[in-house]
Amino acid sequence: MSADGPVIAVLATVDTKAAEAHYLADQVAVAGGTARVVDVGLGTGHGAPVDVAAEALAARTGRDLADLRAGPRGEAMATMGEAAGAQLTEWHAAGELHGAVAVGGNQGSAVAAIAMRQLPIGPPKLIVSTVASGNVRDYVRDSDITMQFSVGDLLGGPNRVTGMILRRAAAGVVAMARAVLDGPAGDEPGRPTVGVTAFGNTEPAVVAAIEHLDRAGVASVPFHASGACGSAMERLVDDGILTGVLDLTTHEVLGELEPADIYAPVRPGRLTAAGRRGVPQVVAPGGLEYFCFGALESIPERYRDRPVHVHNPYNTNVRTSAEELRDVGRLVAERLNAARGPAAVLIPLKGWSGVGSPGGVLHDPDTNRAFVEVLESDLDPRVRLELHDVTINDPAFAAAAASTLLELMPAAR
Secondary structure, three states, rough: EEEEEEEEOOOOOHHHHHHHHHHHHHHHHHHHOOOEEOOOOOOOOOOOOOEOOHHHHHHHHOOOOHHHOOOHHHHHHHHHHHHHHHHHHHHOOOOOOOOOEEEEEEHHHHHHHHHHOOOOOOOOEEEEEEEOOOOOHHHOOOOOOOEOOOOOOOOOOOOOOHHOOOOOHHHHHHHHHHHHOOOOOOOOOOEEEEEEOOHHHHHHHHHHHHHHHHHHHOOOEEOOOHHHHHHHHHHHOOOOOOOOOEEEEEOHHHHHOOOOOOOOOOOOOOOOHHHHHOOOEEEOOOOOEEEEEOOOOOHHHHOOOOOOOEEEEOOOEEEEHHHHHHHHHHHHHHHHHOOOOEEEEEEEEOOOOOOOOOOOOOOOOHHHHHHHHHHHOOOOOOEEEEEEEEOOHHHHHHHHHHHHHHHHHOOOO
């Protein structure tokens, strides 16, 4: 932290948002921080003072701003976002940046999001945007970006509505940066921490496993297997934050084979980070019995003759076929076989979710067997494969999965 409080990067397309950007910078100072204005725009001649000019960002990539402006707009915006992200990352690594805030419409928000996603999870990242009331998954992806709706359009400088929102944004990002600088929260330092993947349909297993790990002195971070969370877990493994993975809910792997699944990962590569880092992992097929689509009418035509479970009005589960499970089994085997660290797969033969267990509309152990057969055939002998004659939510299965991970974790032993 500087003598003047947290250092906050202010990102904006200054050719169109100069007044808003400098108002944000002023309000960061009012809140006790120090602002650095970064121009991520493609325009020139605005004359507004900035700490990092758009021309300097373009030069980082070996490009000229005029050339970028003359080329495909999407490519130019991505280039500016990557360059801004590299600048933020350098500052953060040097201890010279503690958070970032951006103001923008659709395009400015996209560039800012590309930049902010390059920062590690932790320092606050806030985007005040005209698009924040819509679907912002592509902006946030697996980062801890916060989107704040600007309510009014961001034109002509702050006004009675947008000025109030920008003041709150500046105060908020400075406060969030102070909270991070005050130290980590939630768990005692020094305990090994593992990631655990979850669905509502596997929650009993997840809760029981977390309790088992806690009694052994291991902290857990649960991740909802909704696409972004699973990708975030992979990212945190790569960052060295997580030292083990209890992947009870591997549904997202299906999304790499069927992108229409609403829980497809935002980045491909589930079941790869632990293997790449040599981190112990225990894998179970939680949620592989079904695809997740939106409302009933959103189900692709080719799946409409299958058993379904309406999880809620916006989430419908559709039964997977034997051939689809063979495909996902081959993908799981390929990724675990490449693991540099210890790995195990535990299969609960009576059901992989609440709705896929006896009495559930998606219960079909004969079809599930196709997945098991592929693993029996394709898994490297180094990868332990255990079959348990229970459902995934049986307390005995949760205990077995957690105990296996503890066995594979030297620090936990």
